Amino acid sequence: MAIAFDRDRGMAMLSLMVRSRLFEQKVEALFSSHEMHGTTHLAIGQEAVHAGVSPALDPDDWIVTTHRCHGHTLAKGSSVEAMLAEFFGLSNGLAKGLGGSMHLLDLEHHNAGSSAVVGSGVALATGMALQLKRMDSPNLVVAFFGDGASNRGIVHESMNMASIWGLPVLFLCEHNLYGMSSCADEMVSVDSIAKRGVAYGIESRSVDGNDVEVVYAAVQDAAAYIHKEGKPYLLETRTYRFSGHSKNDQRVYRTREEERVWGQKDPIKILRDRMVSRGHLTEDAYKRLETQEQAVLDEIAEQLIKQRHELTLDEAYSYMYADGGNR
Numbered sequence: 306m307a308i309a310f311d312r313d314r315g316m317a318m319l320s321l322m323v324r325s326r327l328f329e330q331k332v333e334a335l336f337s338s339h340e341m342h343g344t345t346h347l348a349i350g351q352e353a354v355h356a357g358v359s360p361a362l363d364p365d366d367w368i369v370t371t372h373r374c375h376g377h378t379l380a381k382g383s384s385v386e387a388m389l390a391e392f393f394g395l396s397n398g399l400a401k402g403l404g405g406s407m408h409l410l411d412l413e414h415h416n417a418g419s420s421a422v423v424g425s426g427v428a429l430a431t432g433m434a435l436q437l438k439r440m441d442s443p444n445l446v447v448a449f450f451g452d453g454a455s456n457r458g459i460v461h462e463s464m465n466m467a468s469i470w471g472l473p474v475l476f477l478c479e480h481n482l483y484g485m486s487s488c489a490d491e492m493v494s495v496d497s498i499a500k501r502g503v504a505y506g507i508e509s510r511s512v513d514g515n516d517v518e519v520v521y522a523a524v525q526d527a528a529a530y531i532h533k534e535g536k537p538y539l540l541e542t543r544t545y546r547f548s549g550h551s552k553n554d555q556r557v558y559r560t561r562e563e564e565r566v567w568g569q570k571d572p573i574k575i576l577r578d579r580m581v582s583r584g585h586l587t588e589d590a591y592k593r594l595e596t597q598e599q600a601v602l603d604e605i606a607e608q609l610i611k612q613r614h615e616l617t618l619d620e621a622y623s624y625m626y627a628d629g630g631n632r
């Protein structure tokens with residue numbers, strides 16, 4: 306069952322989704338203009354999943370994200386500045402500039418980070434949930450993963466263990482139809498990844514991942530189940546990444562028509578239109594919101610560009626080892 310956000314919650318969620326979209330568009334522009342280096346994975350189009358998960362949970366619940374982690378990290382409370390600083394390789398970045406776009410972690414905000422090894426975060430989250438249970442903690446861990454990752458052995462092993470040990474894990478599948486260039490229809494043995502929960506005795510459900518009110522309510526229901534039953538839960542969110550898999554992806558494996566159809570289900574547009582029809586927002590107020598978010602983002606990026614410098618090996622060692630690497 307979806308819930309209807311009141312005006313304040315709706316504005317908070319819309320702001321978060323717009324910030325996430327503009328952040329990623331900015332990152333894309335900075336990579337294209339070679340202001341930023343390395344690679345990046347954008348989740349433009351998947352903002353309703355990001356906004357619908359962490360804000361629906363207790364701030365002390367943990368998340369373990371994926372290589373496509375910008376939106377999850379913003380939604381968990383990290384600052385735009387600390388994230389962008391990380392992308393620029395600066396020591397005030399979330400991983401002291403050593404990780405870049407794919408390795409964001411923020412322990413202060415209960416974000417245990419992400420890894421480039423697809424599916425590996427699910428095992429980390431399951432281990433964390435075991436420790437939370439041993440500590441009698443009231444909190445849970447969200448294990449984000451994609452449709453592609455759902456085929457990995459480590460994900461299946463983690464679900465089995467979480468089930469037999471009754472661990473507080475919310476397995477959160479972000480089904481965006483593709484794993485790199487592979488369409489899930491050809492790569493996943495079931496038409497809904499939620500069905501895989503049955504094999505492990507895990508309660509599961511599939512919901513519209515482009516509707517933030519639906520995701521938010523489903524996450525709250527899942528958390529209530531985890532706490533009441535002392536068991537994990539698998540939630541599949543069906544969505545679509547408008548962007549390519551990573552930098553320079555020309556998206557030759559799918560049609561522009563498919564993109565157009567999904568474009569009509571833009572998660573930001575869905576919430577915006579709903580708020581306008583409820584009398585909670587005007588078109589002008591929406592434009593002001595976008596303009597303000599863009600101005601803040603541009604200002605932060607401009608300041609950070611001025612701070613850029615080459616990280617020396619000595620600096621890197623001093624961040625990585627307590628004794629500076631003893632070199």
Ligand SMILES: Cc1ncc(C[n+]2csc(CCOP(=O)(O)OP(=O)(O)O)c2C)c(N)n1
Pocket residue numbers: 371372373421422423424450451452453454455481483484485550
């Ligand atoms: C263990 C492992 N195998 C393969 C890759 C290469 N790889 C990077 S992203 C990706 C696709 C992952 O798809 P999915 O889990 O659906 O997440 P999405 O990229 O759609 O968010 C693959 C295969 C990797 N990084 N790690």
